[in-house]
Amino acid sequence: MGRTQSDTKQKLIDTAIELIWRNSYSSISVDEICNKAGVQKGSFYHFFPSKADLALKTMESCQQEAIVHYDDIFSPKRHPIERLELIVDYISAIQEEKQQELGHVCGCPMMSLGAELAGKEALIDAQIQAICAIKISYYEQVLKDLIAKNEIDKDTNVKHKAELMFALVVGQLFVARIKNDLSFIKHNLKDALIDLVKLKSKELI
Amino acid sequence: MGRTQSDTKQKLIDTAIELIWRNSYSSISVDEICNKAGVQKGSFYHFFPSKADLALKTMESCQQEAIVHYDDIFSPKRHPIERLELIVDYISAIQEEKQQELGHVCGCPMMSLGAELAGKEALIDAQIQAICAIKISYYEQVLKDLIAKNEIDKDTNVKHKAELMFALVVGQLFVARIKNDLSFIKHNLKDALIDLVKLKSKELI
DNA sequence: TGTATAGTTGACTGAATGGTCAAGTGGAAA
DNA sequence: TTTCCACTTGACCATTCAGTCAACTATACA
Numbered sequence: 001m002g003r004t005q006s007d008t009k010q011k012l013i014d015t016a017i018e019l020i021w022r023n024s025y026s027s028i029s030v031d032e033i034c035n036k037a038g039v040q041k042g043s044f045y046h047f048f049p050s051k052a053d054l055a056l057k058t059m060e061s062c063q064q065e066a067i068v069h070y071d072d073i074f075s076p077k078r079h080p081i082e083r084l085e086l087i088v089d090y091i092s093a094i095q096e097e098k099q100q101e102l103g104h105v106c107g108c109p110m111m112s113l114g115a116e117l118a119g120k121e122a123l124i125d126a127q128i129q130a131i132c133a134i135k136i137s138y139y140e141q142v143l144k145d146l147i148a149k150n151e152i153d154k155d156t157n158v159k160h161k162a163e164l165m166f167a168l169v170v171g172q173l174f175v176a177r178i179k180n181d182l183s184f185i186k187h188n189l190k191d192a193l194i195d196l197v198k199l200k201s202k203e204l205i
Numbered sequence: 206m207g208r209t210q211s212d213t214k215q216k217l218i219d220t221a222i223e224l225i226w227r228n229s230y231s232s233i234s235v236d237e238i239c240n241k242a243g244v245q246k247g248s249f250y251h252f253f254p255s256k257a258d259l260a261l262k263t264m265e266s267c268q269q270e271a272i273v274h275y276d277d278i279f280s281p282k283r284h285p286i287e288r289l290e291l292i293v294d295y296i297s298a299i300q301e302e303k304q305q306e307l308g309h310v311c312g313c314p315m316m317s318l319g320a321e322l323a324g325k326e327a328l329i330d331a332q333i334q335a336i337c338a339i340k341i342s343y344y345e346q347v348l349k350d351l352i353a354k355n356e357i358d359k360d361t362n363v364k365h366k367a368e369l370m371f372a373l374v375v376g377q378l379f380v381a382r383i384k385n386d387l388s389f390i391k392h393n394l395k396d397a398l399i400d401l402v403k404l405k406s407k408e409l410i
Numbered sequence: 411t412g413t414a415t416a417g418t419t420g421a422c423t424g425a426a427t428g429g430t431c432a433a434g435t436g437g438a439a440a
Numbered sequence: 441t442t443t444c445c446a447c448t449t450g451a452c453c454a455t456t457c458a459g460t461c462a463a464c465t466a467t468a469c470a
Binding site: 208209210211213244245246247248251252 | 446447448449450451
């Protein structure tokens, strides 16, 4: 019954991802998304009840795409340190691709969107917080596995350190966007993250 | 000649800081700023040629305010580690104050604004990049002084590590805004930053 | 073939947007 | 006291905004 499923909805989401990634949620309009996607406004509101709902679906779509790579990269089969190397490579590759495609370093679309709308849209808030929790848990597992392998101090506070690693990556992405410069991410982040992992808390000096 | 200098301009800047800090540049309007400041629109455009110019002046005002505290906190008279302790205390205090005042963790207004408008407004771009450079240089001096005191490895790459420390703080601020949670900043950031400083690169394990 | 229905169209709305302007107002200096 | 000019006022403008809607189209299925 009904008409063949079209790719209109996904086209709108993909266009929104690109526009939000390069710009921001508040600075782009539904008209702009529709024009760029080649879709009429009526169709937009057939698929999405509001602009905010599109933002939510956009974030979900980004996360779905990311999770596939994360699940592979953070596979327990890999050595924990290799996981860190691969995630930095992955982030570098995406950032470089977007920089060339959109003419500017863009950072993380989910964190940018989440930060922009923090405390404004309950569903987006919940979504980005869940995404943060998942990513932090990947780092946590890296630390746990390193402890199991006896490669780092077994008294490491894995929750704290995982949050720290996550914040470090997030911070680098925002700074890279502001500076429009990927050099630190490309050349130093990997070692920095690995060094951070291997740091034994409060014992030096 | 002319009329007594009024506080209208500063009132507009202060109001803009508050609105941008809690929300975002694109999501607030000139009308909103004017209403909240109790100023007519014509007065706004008497002092600022455009909304973007107000954003720039807003950022400059934030930086001026911050630099006073930074210059004291990072005074060369203090022990480098004390500087780190004080800067985290200062950040914590401001974030807590704004959280209570505005009902939400707000992060850093300058970095949020800079990230939102990255590559969009040349003057704002230049301003935020200068601000980043200044803050990084404070961390760099901490590291140099620690080396001079022989308290950390003298082969430390101070430029890299200073950027790392800055990114860590920035990342924590964005994550705190997203999570609406200051607990990490209040309870873990200080130790994390100090540990990071004391980490000797590539030697553990 | 007929019909129900998912998807499409584009004109429309009222409110909000950034920005303009001509006519004021009032205090400092001549 | 007059003149000058920084500052103020609020109406006004064209455009853009998010969102609506009734009419239309195409297809899966009975």
